[in-house]
Amino acid sequence: MTSANPLLTFADFPVGKRFDFPGRTVTAAEIVAFAQEFDPQPMHVDEAAGKASILGGLSASGWHTSAIMMRMLCDSYIDQTAAEGSPGVDSMEWKRPVLAGDILSGHCRVVEARLSRSRPSIGIVRFIAEVTNQRGETVALCDYANMIRIDGGEAAAHANG
Amino acid sequence: MRMAELYPQNERLVLGSHHFAAEDIIRFARKFDPQPFHLDAEAAKQSLFGGLCASGWHTCAGWMKTFVAFWAAECQRLKQDGITPPELGPSPGFRNLRWFKPVFAGDTIAYTVTLLSSRQSASHPGRLINTMLCEGTNQHGEPVVRFESTVLEFI
Numbered sequence: 001m002t003s004a005n006p007l008l009t010f011a012d013f014p015v016g017k018r019f020d021f022p023g024r025t026v027t028a029a030e031i032v033a034f035a036q037e038f039d040p041q042p043m044h045v046d047e048a049a050g051k052a053s054i055l056g057g058l059s060a061s062g063w064h065t066s067a068i069m070m071r072m073l074c075d076s077y078i079d080q081t082a083a084e085g086s087p088g089v090d091s092m093e094w095k096r097p098v099l100a101g102d103i104l105s106g107h108c109r110v111v112e113a114r115l116s117r118s119r120p121s122i123g124i125v126r127f128i129a130e131v132t133n134q135r136g137e138t139v140a141l142c143d144y145a146n147m148i149r150i151d152g153g154e155a156a157a158h159a160n161g
Numbered sequence: 162m163r164m165a166e167l168y169p170q171n172e173r174l175v176l177g178s179h180h181f182a183a184e185d186i187i188r189f190a191r192k193f194d195p196q197p198f199h200l201d202a203e204a205a206k207q208s209l210f211g212g213l214c215a216s217g218w219h220t221c222a223g224w225m226k227t228f229v230a231f232w233a234a235e236c237q238r239l240k241q242d243g244i245t246p247p248e249l250g251p252s253p254g255f256r257n258l259r260w261f262k263p264v265f266a267g268d269t270i271a272y273t274v275t276l277l278s279s280r281q282s283a284s285h286p287g288r289l290i291n292t293m294l295c296e297g298t299n300q301h302g303e304p305v306v307r308f309e310s311t312v313l314e315f316i
Contacts, residue, residue, distance in 0.1 A: 039222070040229055063222045070193050079195070088258045092256075097251075
C-alpha cells in the first residue's frame with residue numbers, strides 16, 4: 001500500500017458512524033453526456049424537453065444521480081476502507097429532480113453492522129445515504145450495504161512487517 | 162393503451178444486451194466508482210471478485226440503456242399498429258436491488274423487464290404507478306442483477 005494510514009476495517013463502522021460528502025456541482029454537460037450513453041430520454045438530454053416535463057428542467061438520470069452518490073461514498077470513506085463491494089441496495093428513492101447547476105452534498109451513516117454468515121473475513125455494514133441539493137432538499141435517499149474486511153488484508157500484513 | 166393492457170403481468174420481456182468492455186468499465190469507474198477492482202485487472206485479482214469487474218451502477222445503467230432502446234422501438238411498433246403508446250414518466254426509485262455476481266470485463270449481459278403490478282397513484286389521480294422487475298443475466302445464463310423499479314404512467 002502506498003498510503004501511510006492503515007485502511008479502515010469493519011470495527012471502524014459502528015452503528016451511528018457518519019461520513020459527510022464533499023459538495024459537487026452537476027453541470028448540464030455531464031447530465032447530457034451520461035444520458036446520451038445510458039438514458040437518452042428527452043428530459044435528460046434537452047433543456048426545452050426538461051422544462052416541459054414534470055421534472056421542470058434539464059435533469060439528471062436517476063442512475064446518474066446514483067453514480068454521483070457512489071462517487072461521494074468513495075471520496076468520503078470507501079477510498080480509505082478495506083471494502084469488498086456491495087451485495088445490493090434495499091431501497092433508492094429519487095425524491096427530487098437533480099437539475100443542471102445544482103450543488104449536491106450530503107452524508108451517510110451506519111444503521112447496522114454484522115458479520116457475514118458465509119465469509120468469515122467479511123463484515124456487512126448497512127448505511128443510509130442522503131444526497132441533498134443547495135437548498136438542503138433531499139434529492140436521493142439510499143439504504144444500501146457494503147462488504148468490509150474484518151482485518152485490513154494487505155494493509156494489515158504490511159503493518160505487521 | 163395502458164402498460165397493464167399491453168403487457169401481461171409476470172410475463173418477462175427481453176430488452177436487449179449490453180457488452181462490458183474493459184475500457185468502458187474503467188472509464189465509468191474513474192468517474193463514479195474508483196475502487197481498485199473496477200480500475201485495475203491486477204488489483205482486482207486480489208479482491209473477493211477475482212477479476213476486473215463493472216461498478217454495480219454501471220450494470221444498472223446498462224439495464225436503463227437497453228430499456229430506453231426497447232421502449233422507443235415499442236412506441237414505434239404500437240403507433241404503426243394504430244395504438245397510442247402508454248405515456249411513461251420518470252421513476253421515483255427502486256427497491257430490492259441485488260448484485261448476485263460480478264460483471265467481468267468481456268461479459269455480455271442480457272436484460273429483461275417484467276411488469277409486476279400497476280396501481281392508481283393515491284396523490285395524483287392522473288397517474289399510474291407501475292412496478293417492474295428488472296433483471297440481467299450473463300452469457301453463461303447466470304443472474305447478475307435484479308431490482309424492482311417504479312415507473313410513473315400518465316393517463
